[in-house]
Amino acid sequence: MSVENNTVQPLRAAACSSNELAEPLELLPEGGVASAQGFKAAGIHAGFRADPNRKDFALVAADEPCAAAGTFTTNVFCAAPVIVSREHLDGVSYGTARAMIINSGIANAATGPIGLDTARQSARIAAEAVGCTEDEVLVASTGVIGQHLDMEPFKTGLPAAVQALSVEGGHDAARAIMTTDTVPKEYAVTFSGDGLGYDGVTFTVGGMAKGSGMIMPNMATMISVVTTDAPVTANDLHEALVDAVNVSFNKITVDSDTSTNDTCIAFASGAAAPGAAPMEKGSDAYAVFASALKAVCSGLARQMATDGEGATRLVTVNVTGAANDEDADKAARTIANSPLVKTAIYGHDANWGRIAAAAGRSGARFNQEDVSIDIMGLPVCRQGLTVPFSEEEALARFEDPEIVLDIDLGAGSAQTTMWTCDFSHDYVTINGDYRT
Amino acid sequence: MSVENNTVQPLRAAACSSNELAEPLELLPEGGVASAQGFKAAGIHAGFRADPNRKDFALVAADEPCAAAGTFTTNVFCAAPVIVSREHLDGVSYGTARAMIINSGIANAATGPIGLDTARQSARIAAEAVGCTEDEVLVASTGVIGQHLDMEPFKTGLPAAVQALSVEGGHDAARAIMTTDTVPKEYAVTFSGDGLGYDGVTFTVGGMAKGSGMIMPNMATMISVVTTDAPVTANDLHEALVDAVNVSFNKITVDSDTSTNDTCIAFASGAAAPGAAPMEKGSDAYAVFASALKAVCSGLARQMATDGEGATRLVTVNVTGAANDEDADKAARTIANSPLVKTAIYGHDANWGRIAAAAGRSGARFNQEDVSIDIMGLPVCRQGLTVPFSEEEALARFEDPEIVLDIDLGAGSAQTTMWTCDFSHDYVTINGDYRT
Numbered sequence: 001m002s003v004e005n006n007t008v009q010p011l012r013a014a015a016c017s018s019n020e021l022a023e024p025l026e027l028l029p030e031g032g033v034a035s036a037q038g039f040k041a042a043g044i045h046a047g048f049r050a051d052p053n054r055k056d057f058a059l060v061a062a063d064e065p066c067a068a069a070g071t072f073t074t075n076v077f078c079a080a081p082v083i084v085s086r087e088h089l090d091g092v093s094y095g096t097a098r099a100m101i102i103n104s105g106i107a108n109a110a111t112g113p114i115g116l117d118t119a120r121q122s123a124r125i126a127a128e129a130v131g132c133t134e135d136e137v138l139v140a141s142t143g144v145i146g147q148h149l150d151m152e153p154f155k156t157g158l159p160a161a162v163q164a165l166s167v168e169g170g171h172d173a174a175r176a177i178m179t180t181d182t183v184p185k186e187y188a189v190t191f192s193g194d195g196l197g198y199d200g201v202t203f204t205v206g207g208m209a210k211g212s213g214m215i216m217p218n219m220a221t222m223i224s225v226v227t228t229d230a231p232v233t234a235n236d237l238h239e240a241l242v243d244a245v246n247v248s249f250n251k252i253t254v255d256s257d258t259s260t261n262d263t264c265i266a267f268a269s270g271a272a273a274p275g276a277a278p279m280e281k282g283s284d285a286y287a288v289f290a291s292a293l294k295a296v297c298s299g300l301a302r303q304m305a306t307d308g309e310g311a312t313r314l315v316t317v318n319v320t321g322a323a324n325d326e327d328a329d330k331a332a333r334t335i336a337n338s339p340l341v342k343t344a345i346y347g348h349d350a351n352w353g354r355i356a357a358a359a360g361r362s363g364a365r366f367n368q369e370d371v372s373i374d375i376m377g378l379p380v381c382r383q384g385l386t387v388p389f390s391e392e393e394a395l396a397r398f399e400d401p402e403i404v405l406d407i408d409l410g411a412g413s414a415q416t417t418m419w420t421c422d423f424s425h426d427y428v429t430i431n432g433d434y435r436t
Numbered sequence: 437m438s439v440e441n442n443t444v445q446p447l448r449a450a451a452c453s454s455n456e457l458a459e460p461l462e463l464l465p466e467g468g469v470a471s472a473q474g475f476k477a478a479g480i481h482a483g484f485r486a487d488p489n490r491k492d493f494a495l496v497a498a499d500e501p502c503a504a505a506g507t508f509t510t511n512v513f514c515a516a517p518v519i520v521s522r523e524h525l526d527g528v529s530y531g532t533a534r535a536m537i538i539n540s541g542i543a544n545a546a547t548g549p550i551g552l553d554t555a556r557q558s559a560r561i562a563a564e565a566v567g568c569t570e571d572e573v574l575v576a577s578t579g580v581i582g583q584h585l586d587m588e589p590f591k592t593g594l595p596a597a598v599q600a601l602s603v604e605g606g607h608d609a610a611r612a613i614m615t616t617d618t619v620p621k622e623y624a625v626t627f628s629g630d631g632l633g634y635d636g637v638t639f640t641v642g643g644m645a646k647g648s649g650m651i652m653p654n655m656a657t658m659i660s661v662v663t664t665d666a667p668v669t670a671n672d673l674h675e676a677l678v679d680a681v682n683v684s685f686n687k688i689t690v691d692s693d694t695s696t697n698d699t700c701i702a703f704a705s706g707a708a709a710p711g712a713a714p715m716e717k718g719s720d721a722y723a724v725f726a727s728a729l730k731a732v733c734s735g736l737a738r739q740m741a742t743d744g745e746g747a748t749r750l751v752t753v754n755v756t757g758a759a760n761d762e763d764a765d766k767a768a769r770t771i772a773n774s775p776l777v778k779t780a781i782y783g784h785d786a787n788w789g790r791i792a793a794a795a796g797r798s799g800a801r802f803n804q805e806d807v808s809i810d811i812m813g814l815p816v817c818r819q820g821l822t823v824p825f826s827e828e829e830a831l832a833r834f835e836d837p838e839i840v841l842d843i844d845l846g847a848g849s850a851q852t853t854m855w856t857c858d859f860s861h862d863y864v865t866i867n868g869d870y871r872t
Contacts, residue, residue: 075796076795076796076797076804078804110817112805112821145792146817146821353696356546357513357581365512383548384546385582386583423775423864428779428864
């Protein structure tokens with residue numbers, strides 16, 4: 001099966017990770033959750049964790065009440081802070097908010113009525129410290145499930161966090177929300193309002209996230225906060241956020257487990273163009289803003305997949321040629337979740353049979369004789385049959401830190417991209433050996 | 437969270453693995469695919485594998501043409517032998533058959549028209565050797581995907597296999613179909629026809645299976661052959677087989693991957709009661725026969741889960757209190773497939789939060805405050821909240837080779853049982869290190 005040269009054309013000109021920013025978006029180096037005008041953040045040690053050197057509490061605050069929107073876990077076992085944040089966003093997941101508090105260490109999940117009280121009390125304490133109403137505070141927690149949160153760290157921590165609020169504090173905040181994450185996750189972009197009805201204005205969208213697996217015993221996963229200084233109504237912000245989350249956070253999978261605490265919140269201050277009209281849905285400005293929000297969420301999502309527990313490789317799964325969006329998602333998700341695909345990548349094995357078998361059982365409709373597969377731009381399957389390829393060349397391409405799989409189902413024109421990581425011995429060690 | 441004594445009542449009187457045989461079924465020790473009257477089997481080295489000491493070809497043959505039925509993979513990438521066996525069962529998955537041939541080593545999957553030709557030719561060769569028509573032969577293959585089968589081992593192997601046919605040959609056949617399996621899998625039960633309209637007759641249902649994960653690079657999984665000497669029509673046999681497979685092979689998961697070659701075939705010779713009327717659907721006799729078929733399929737399925745790649749524990753997931761069968765299956769399957777649950781069991785961690793989170797994201801409808809969970813008969817969650825338990829006691833119970841999880845969703849009366857195995861370092865080694 002090994003040959004000198006492969007004469008079959010690859011599916012793409014270059015192995016494409018779909019992470020390049022399109023015009024007019026520009027990366028903001030060192031950007032984060034407090035890069036947009038009108039926001040400050042802080043990350044401190046408040047006492048939720050025993051280690052005094054570990055930050056465990058983040059505060060993101062807007063200078064004024066502003067538009068806010070959220071998306072939350074669909075897990076039946078949803079945590080108390082998720083319930084409270086939903087309520088504070090008027091039960092419709094968008095409204096007005098001023099601040100967000102996040103603790104790490106304990107998830108306040110599976111804690112019943114006591115946990116709900118705790119989450120509400122923490123919002124009350126934050127409101128007092130920040131100077132806003134209780135329902136303008138959103139709350140999130142991440143950590144061990146089934147344990148109760150102590151109120152004391154909120155009481156002492158909130159005044160300290162308000163004191164520490166700054167633009168640079170965004171980096172501390174990103175650190176404070178980490179659990180098994182090995183690196184903080186931040187990403188920000190800017191775009192010019194020239195020609196969009198906001199001449200001379202530069203807008204910023206930036207955010208932070210945490211998550212690297214559903215995680216260590218009783219830990220909960222993904223939390224993200226994104227801020228922008230673009231003027232957008234809460235309703236439109238919510239629509240843009242849902243769209244962005246669907247092509248970013250909802251397209252990553254480390255171990256197929258959705259947590260009890262997943263939360264993504266967006267704030268829009270409008271502070272870059274005070275008094276200007278909101279970017280309305282349907283306008284060019286809104287379209288660019290929505291693409292910026294997608295870019296930030298995707299940037300953060302890719303960082304989360306890269307930091308998957310025990311991961312040695314980021315894996316990008318591009319499915320094209322699907323009959324519809326749902327089929328594209330089914331195929332990509334099943335491939336990205338397959339332990340056999342993930343262990344093969346860990347083993348640097350260009351094993352297209354496992355990719356094909358995963359697509360085949362995904363429920364997506366296609367004919368096997370129409371399927372093409374490339375691994376790192378190397379054609380390995382055409383018309384459902386093996387294409388001879390150089391094993392040496394395949395091994396060389398696996399040296400890349402990002403592994404790109406392209407699968408063309410040949411059944412239509414729908415496509416999607418998912419991100420995951422490989423499956424290593426360390427994943428088993430991290431998740432299996434914690435308490436023994 | 438650690439306490440001396442746990443006063444909460446467990447969900448069941450004893451941790452129940454659902455594997456006890458109910459009256460009038462009796463285990464047939466050392467039974468297998470050729471235990472039922474009217475069948476013989478053989479397992480030989482035919483040359484599909486390089487190692488001359490490894491059996492790689494199995495033949496199961498009935499003395500006369502008899503009723504046969506099959507269930508097959510739903511994977512879009514279905515292998516050539518699956519297509520041919522479906523055709524030979526009259527396109528409706530039941531009909532008349534005389535023999536089944538199975539090779540290991542190469543799966544004849546993703547092999548296009550050439551592979552189809554090979555599968556048809558092998559049936560033709562078998563028909564000649566056995567002395568029946570080509571469409572009375574069913575075929576199956578297991579092994580590497582994407583490689584072509586050599587015809588030579590069929591030509592030389594089939595006459596040798598026919599020569600070797602015997603009742604004892606069932607054990608050789610079980611060995612010949614192994615791939616990454618570490619042990620052959622056989623199971624058989626008997627039941628008396630007394631009071632069922634077949635006084636004085638003892639009926640046997642026996643079978644063999646292979647499978648221990650979707651498996652090593654490009655390997656394909658699960659194949660099972662079950663035979664009985666009970667008189668059953670092909671149509672009724674098919675219905676009983678579908679029911680049995682749904683509560684056995686379809687309820688095991690090693691790594692959530694469904695293979696290209698999954699095949700389960702049943703033969704009914706009626707040889708225990710020559711000339712007797714068939715056990716008709718709706719009769720007591722049929723009900724007992726159907727329960728015997730379920731017992732054999734479940735016995736084989738449990739052996740497959742126990743032999744999961746890298747497994748150190750068989751895991752039985754009992755979901756009760758589901759709103760309906762579909763919800764019960766969703767919850768049990770999601771728990772059984774969760775890498776976090778499986779690594780926790782490997783780490784002997786009574787981590788109910790992961791079990792709850794898996795049930796919560798499964799799509800099954802329930803309220804978290806109605807959920808109860810036991811691990812090895814130890815209550816760990818009631819009303820969605822932590823129950824204090826002795827960590828020492830939990831660790832002691834994890835010494836058992838079979839780990840039983842009981843989850844009561846409190847949403848209805850539907851229930852199901854699934855089997856899986858834990859997730860160890862060895863799984864990653866087996867599946868990741870093969871070619872490096």
